[in-house]
Amino acid sequence: MAVSVALAVLLGAGIGQASAAAVAYVTSETNGVGVIDLDQMTLKKTIALGKDGPRGLSLTADGSKLLVANKTGDLSVIDTSTDKVITRVKIGKNPEFVRVHRGFAYVTYEPGESGPPPQALAANQGAQGAQGAGKPEGKPEAEAGGAPGKGGGHDDDDDANGPPAEVAIVDLKTMKVVRSVKSGHETEGVEFSPDGRELLVTNEGDDTVSVYRTGTGKLVRTVKMDKGSRPRGIKASPDHKQYVVTLENTNKFVVLDAATLKTLKTVDTKMGPYGVAFDPEGKHLLVAAARDKTLQVFDAKTYEHVADAPVGQRCWHFSFTPDGSKLLMACGRSNAVFVLDAKTYQTVGQIGDLPLAWGIVTSPPSQGSIESR
Template sequence: MLETRFRIRTPKRSLAFAVTTATTVFTLALAASTAYAAAPMAYVTSEKAGVGVIDLDQMALTKTFPVGADGPRGLSLNADGTRLLVANKNTGDMAVIETASGQVVQRVKIGKNPEYVRVHNGYAYVTYEPGEEGGPPAANSAHNGKPGADDDANKPPAEIAIIDMKTWHVIRSVTSGHETEGIEFSRDGKTMLVTNEGDDTVSVYHARTGAPVRTVKLAAGSRPRGIRLSPDGKDYIVTLESLSKFVVVNARTFQVVKTVDTKLGPYGVAFGPDGKRLFVAAARDRMVQVFDGHSYEHVADVPVGQRCWHFSFTPDGAKLLVACGRSDAVYVLDAQNYQPIKQIGELPLAWGIVTYPHSDGSIDSH
């Protein structure tokens, strides 16, 4: 049988154009990748100034996105870091900020006192509190560390708005307990848990539908705030602000299996990037506490500033960034030996902090 051969002739000009185009695309992609890798950022909400942007290579505040009058608090980033979602206390909405320009490109009406934002599987979850005034707690209230009843039960319960990030529409709002604080998701992403400071519970829901699954009752007057899933997916750690403890809750049975003492007023909680250490922000004692990530034995106490609620590791895991609201600064610590490195100021009433590339912290996790 004769062999038939085909020869494809490509015009030299077209071939040269194709090669040039491919080379240009590759060069641009490489440059973009290099620039991206060279400039990790942290975003910090300042309730009085807006959103501070910290260059993590320089460890310096480089710019501020001007949403200060809105009272920004909770924040979260979309998957590729191009959009920053910020809950604004004074305007009752969530601002969508283009991170490249710092411009607000979308506003989503939420309700009274939006506070905590968490992005998960293409949806944004935003807590808000129709019954709260949004100001600081009274000096004699249960917020100040003394367990006891207050008037939370007489106020409307909190809500969680679920926002489709493709359309930026609120697709449903879920009734929660009183004064929702932290949001966490199960390992398979199907279940959402929120801490309810005002009625000492953790509410469990189907993440997509918002249908209630169960309510976990914790100690009376404990005021649960932060919540984080353990790296192995077996337990949830919940900080109890008024009792100055955290509890370990079995992720399958939702039973408390361990209680650990902390310094005063624990709030933000997160495991370190390698899972070997658990970090807790004990705000009233001006400490970040370090515990063993498996046994939960106490390891170290690290002094920080005033009203340090939230923190994040840098993307490389080498440093810990702690947002300290009453110190108007972010404290930078070595994540291995816990020694102070520097303070980044000009962030009045700093509230929360996240980074891009995404890293572990008390608000975000990856």
């Protein structure tokens, strides 16, 4: 009897896992979070968030919760089994980029009166957490080019003359902000070192990359990029030896040595490179040249240019599907997700009704410009 019961439980668990459909979550700045059925490649539903202006998003390690940064100043915590908002975490003005790492969420935001209350920060001094930096980056009208250092088409969130951005660190067990760390101006990208000990952020307004200790938030070092280059995306290479940083206003990406952070190579791109990721096999590097409406493909070892694929307007972030067969690009000014074949990088479809699509992640997790498997 005991064996039969155990077998039934195991079979039931297997059936449950098999029936869990792969989905993608897409933030739409004026329409909540779209849920895409990846088997049918259709918009399954939309999770309403009012007029919150959702941008950055990230899933917890077990996929049970989706964290979404809202322009209204908080983080929506969504139960992925019900697609319901179960709580909201107060962050501060214009929270934007979200990354989950080792039990904590790192959320970039602008300082100000709407930031985490002083008592919350005081209570954090003894809390264990990881650290980072950041400042918003989702510029709804960032489509046209601009002069270096002027932010080409960015919205009012960006103010290089204002106080620096900060990163709120949220304990995922308590859903409380346990620490907030000052960063550079207009922090755009967030990445972690392979050993998890350091957090790297790109500061668009400062033209720098900053490195922090994840345990203490202590600034380790700051690396200067070319003046007016506006670094945005950052991604670690599959072999953990390098970082790639996209420079939006000088139309390049740089390859940094992971140990020394010295520039190893500078590569030209088309206009407005932002989102960057390596493919699941580690053979190609992909760069979203948003202002040129192009996805660019480079060799992941030599960084030689391989191919270009035309896409939609303001395609900032993208993700492979969990099976690696398709690539999904959130194209904000096309109000859609473009679906590309992952072998040919040619567009095979579009999923509409996603106004000002900003970012995209999948469950199960896959390689992309926001998350990395």
